[in-house]
Amino acid sequence: MKPWLRDTITSIIAVIVFAILTGLVYPLVITGVSQVAFPGDANGQKIYVDGKLVGSKIIGQNFGTPVLEKNGKVKEVKGAVITEPDPRYFQSRPSATEGGADNAAASTFSNHGPNSVKTKEANEENIKAYLELNKNPTTKAEYDPGLSVGKIPVDAVNSSASGLDPEISKANAWIQAYRIAAMRHLPLATVDGLIAKYTSGRGLGFSGEEGVNVLELNLALNRLTGAKS
Amino acid sequence: MTFAGWFTIIAFVLVLSVLAFPLGTYIARVYTGERVFLTPIFGWPERFLYKVLRVDHERQQDWKAYAKSLIVFSLAGWIFLYVVLRTQDAFFVPHSLNPLAYHSAPANVVFNITSSFMTNTNWQFYSGETTMSYLSQMIGLTVQNWLSAGVGIVVAVALVRGIISRSGKGLGNFWQDMVRTILYVLAPLSVLVAIVLASQGVIANFSTYLHVHTITGLTQTIAMGPVADQHSIMLLGTNGGGFFNTNAAHPFENPSQFTNFFEMLAVLIIPAALIFMYGRMTGNRRQGYAIYATVMVMFLGACIVAYIAEAHGSPAQHAAGLHTGVISGSGGGNLEGKEQRFGIAGSAIFDVVTTVTSCGAVNSALESFTGIGGAVPFANLSAGVVLDPPVRAAGGLHRRADGRTHARVARQEARGERDKARRPRDPDHAPRGAVLHGTRRRDKSGKIVDQRSGDFGEARRAHAPGVLRELLRVSLSGEQQRLRFRRIHRLDPAERRQPRRPRHQLRRRARRLRHGLRALRADPVRAGRRGRARRQADHSRGPRHDAHRQPHVRGAVDRRDHPRRRADVLPRPAARTDRPGPDRTPLLT
Numbered sequence: 001m002k003p004w005l006r007d008t009i010t011s012i013i014a015v016i017v018f019a020i021l022t023g024l025v026y027p028l029v030i031t032g033v034s035q036v037a038f039p040g041d042a043n044g045q046k047i048y049v050d051g052k053l054v055g056s057k058i059i060g061q062n063f064g065t066p067v068l069e070k071n072g073k074v075k076e077v078k079g080a081v082i083t084e085p086d087p088r089y090f091q092s093r094p095s096a097t098e099g100g101a102d103n104a105a106a107s108t109f110s111n112h113g114p115n116s117v118k119t120k121e122a123n124e125e126n127i128k129a130y131l132e133l134n135k136n137p138t139t140k141a142e143y144d145p146g147l148s149v150g151k152i153p154v155d156a157v158n159s160s161a162s163g164l165d166p167e168i169s170k171a172n173a174w175i176q177a178y179r180i181a182a183m184r185h186l187p188l189a190t191v192d193g194l195i196a197k198y199t200s201g202r203g204l205g206f207s208g209e210e211g212v213n214v215l216e217l218n219l220a221l222n223r224l225t226g227a228k229s
Numbered sequence: 230m231t232f233a234g235w236f237t238i239i240a241f242v243l244v245l246s247v248l249a250f251p252l253g254t255y256i257a258r259v260y261t262g263e264r265v266f267l268t269p270i271f272g273w274p275e276r277f278l279y280k281v282l283r284v285d286h287e288r289q290q291d292w293k294a295y296a297k298s299l300i301v302f303s304l305a306g307w308i309f310l311y312v313v314l315r316t317q318d319a320f321f322v323p324h325s326l327n328p329l330a331y332h333s334a335p336a337n338v339v340f341n342i343t344s345s346f347m348t349n350t351n352w353q354f355y356s357g358e359t360t361m362s363y364l365s366q367m368i369g370l371t372v373q374n375w376l377s378a379g380v381g382i383v384v385a386v387a388l389v390r391g392i393i394s395r396s397g398k399g400l401g402n403f404w405q406d407m408v409r410t411i412l413y414v415l416a417p418l419s420v421l422v423a424i425v426l427a428s429q430g431v432i433a434n435f436s437t438y439l440h441v442h443t444i445t446g447l448t449q450t451i452a453m454g455p456v457a458d459q460h461s462i463m464l465l466g467t468n469g470g471g472f473f474n475t476n477a478a479h480p481f482e483n484p485s486q487f488t489n490f491f492e493m494l495a496v497l498i499i500p501a502a503l504i505f506m507y508g509r510m511t512g513n514r515r516q517g518y519a520i521y522a523t524v525m526v527m528f529l530g531a532c533i534v535a536y537i538a539e540a541h542g543s544p545a546q547h548a549a550g551l552h553t554g555v556i557s558g559s560g561g562g563n564l565e566g567k568e569q570r571f572g573i574a575g576s577a578i579f580d581v582v583t584t585v586t587s588c589g590a591v592n593s594a595l596e597s598f599t600g601i602g603g604a605v606p607f608a609n610l611s612a613g614v615v616l617d618p619p620v621r622a623a624g625g626l627h628r629r630a631d632g633r634t635h636a637r638v639a640r641q642e643a644r645g646e647r648d649k650a651r652r653p654r655d656p657d658h659a660p661r662g663a664v665l666h667g668t669r670r671r672d673k674s675g676k677i678v679d680q681r682s683g684d685f686g687e688a689r690r691a692h693a694p695g696v697l698r699e700l701l702r703v704s705l706s707g708e709q710q711r712l713r714f715r716r717i718h719r720l721d722p723a724e725r726r727q728p729r730r731p732r733h734q735l736r737r738r739a740r741r742l743r744h745g746l747r748a749l750r751a752d753p754v755r756a757g758r759r760g761r762a763r764r765q766a767d768h769s770r771g772p773r774h775d776a777h778r779q780p781h782v783r784g785a786v787d788r789r790d791h792p793r794r795r796a797d798v799l800p801r802p803a804a805r806t807d808r809p810g811p812d813r814t815p816l817l818t
Contacts, residue, residue, distance in 0.1 A: 208486030
């Protein structure tokens with residue numbers, strides 16, 4: 001047999017054999033072991049409330065309410081529901097996913113450059129929205145008395161990498177806590193206590209940053225005040 | 230910048246080094262065919278695979294055969310992946326493995342994906358969760374993640390073998406290396422990493438996408454899939470094509486602060502181990518350490534620059550009035566396109582890690598990095614990838630000016646062959662005298678034997694048998710003889726009385742077959758410096774004009790040391806003043 005023919009035959013057999021081993025056996029083994037050993041983690045850490053699926057613990061959500069048009073219909077732009085943040089809930093980080101914020105079926109980032117005017121404008125817009133959200137609509141005073149542009153933490157303004165960031169910084173949560181406490185008539189200390197409870201620490205004590213899980217925090221608030229979702 | 234951020238950089242380098250060293254030893258043992266602790270488990274599958282592939286794994290390949298096998302194998306993999314991706318929506322694909330009934334991507338897109346996955350580029354020219362079925366992810370992309378990573382490692386190993394063997398004939402067997410890479414190196418690590426990731430929240434299931442009604446009355450669709458297995462091999466093989474569009478930034482691929490650190494280790498562990506493997510396989514471990522140290526210094530520098538730049542924040546943030554410093558409860562910095570849980574340090578290091586290895590798994594948007602912070606990954610990419618196996622091995626190539634590797638490189642295969650093309654290493658006076666001038670001679674059968682390219686020892690034995698021993702003594706220069714005697718004089722008086730000792734030092738008996746062919750060596754330290762010894766040694770450096778053979782006796786007595794000296798200014802006739810100057814009359818008036 002000629003060498004190149006032998007190589008070709010061997011290659012074809014090898015690709016098929018390796019495809020079965022690494023493309024079928026390996027994924028099935030890993031998935032099977034994970035399903036048995038870590039069923040919660042392997043299935044996306046689903047959270048159920050009263051038997052209803054309300055989300056995944058590690059996928060960020062949009063805690064907004066749909067904006068209604070005058071005729072009572074939900075306002076949509078290109079199929080994406082337009083929402084406004086619900087002040088009764090902690091708000092996630094800005095998200096750049098298409099088809100509405102925190103679209104977990106198509107993760108993406110903003111791709112805004114560091115020196116771009118577009119980035120600056122997006123930042124300014126987010127700052128404005130954040131200040132607006134944390135302002136009492138009747139008295140026009142900030143819930144957090146010390147809040148100003150310079151005090152806003154960066155994670156509340158910059159969009160996340162996946163568009164699905166489940167966490168916000170503690171500083172961000174502390175500022176929003178004033179609003180939540182006022183809206184839900186809770187003592188501030190209780191809200192801060194919840195924040196501390198749902199803060200994930202650094203990995204191994206040094207890796208990464210501390211973050212507050214927004215979905216868990218909001219669900220805990222609902223449980224506390226008895227509000228229905 | 231925070232203490233935890235700096236500590237992460239230091240801890241990462243330390244943990245990586247501690248883990249990579251034993252792994253490098255292990256990999257070296259795998260490729261030199263030694264027994265490892267996994268041999269009892271993978272021994273029979275290995276032999277079974279050889280039988281199935283119908284290869285003779287003992288057969289050594291030269292570089293051409295090795296390259297041929299590699300290229301044909303890669304081509305077969307290319308065709309396979311192309312067919313898999315193009316038949317994504319074909320009738321034989323079960324619905325459970327394509328739950329959203331995604332159509333195949335167009336031919337040009339699939340061509341792009343296939344080519345980049347086969348070459349370990351893994352340019353993600355698609356958005357995983359909106360393009361690929363589960364079957365395509367598994368049997369298409371995951372398989373190519375394994376194979377292209379295997380091919381990359383195998384090339385590095387073959388290159389190391391090439392450096393060791395020098396003859397180019399014993400590069401090993403491609404199929405053997407490939408099977409061993411997959412069974413002994415990638416499989417155990419990949420299963421381990423996948424299980425750890427799955428335990429930390431990386432998903433692994435075949436369910437359809439979740440439909441969620443959120444507590445504020447909105448709906449959310451969450452993409453699912455068998456992620457843990459593909460993500461694990463994608464990191465270990467420095468492939469980089471993620472399951473989801475946002476790759477290692479997606480919470481289902483990189484769920485926590487810990488997994489971020491763990492995944493960075495998974496990316497760098499094999500490239501770092503291969504450096505130690507290089508040192509071990511060449512028998513020059515210190516060279517391996519030196520390369521590792523160099524690479525780590527470059528890596529640390531890149532991390533530090535990227536971290537400082539990112540922690541400083543971007544001009545767009547400052548223009549919008551944001552405060553980017555560290556405040557209580559927030560790490561600050563340029564968080565555009567970065568995840569809160571990774572923070573600035575976790576994102577900056579990850580992106581240095583992924584660009585030094587040409588991995589391409591990203592946990593943040595590189596486009597949104599600051600100018601300097603983004604220049605670091607860019608420089609890493611354009612510098613041709615600091616830690617990529619083939620390039621790295623070439624970086625460790627040390628050759629002398631005449632093309633030989635250092636004699637320190639031990640464990641050379643085919644020792645008998647290795648010195649065929651080599652000229653004598655020692656200042657070897659005897660064969661010069663024996664063979665006299667000219668490099669080509671005829672042997673008994675009339676065949677021309679090239680003195681330099683042929684087998685040196687054979688030629689010598691054929692032409693000057695018996696003569697050499699005499700010439701050996703004759704060609705000892707006065708200086709060397711003095712050295713010998715000086716050593717004798719240095720003996721203790723008690724030893725001088727032993728009559729056999731000095732003679733033994735003068736005339737050594739041939740301990741090996743060729744030993745008698747070698748000249749007595751002058752004291753090596755002095756011989757290197759003495760002018761006459763150096764000049765005699767130079768004789769063995771190839772053909773020269775005959776006049777060059779005796780430089781110290783050529784030329785006039787007073788100019789022996791300055792053969793080309795000229796008088797700087799010789800007397801000339803004085804300038805003549807009576808000559809007319811140049812004619813510069815204008816042409817047009």
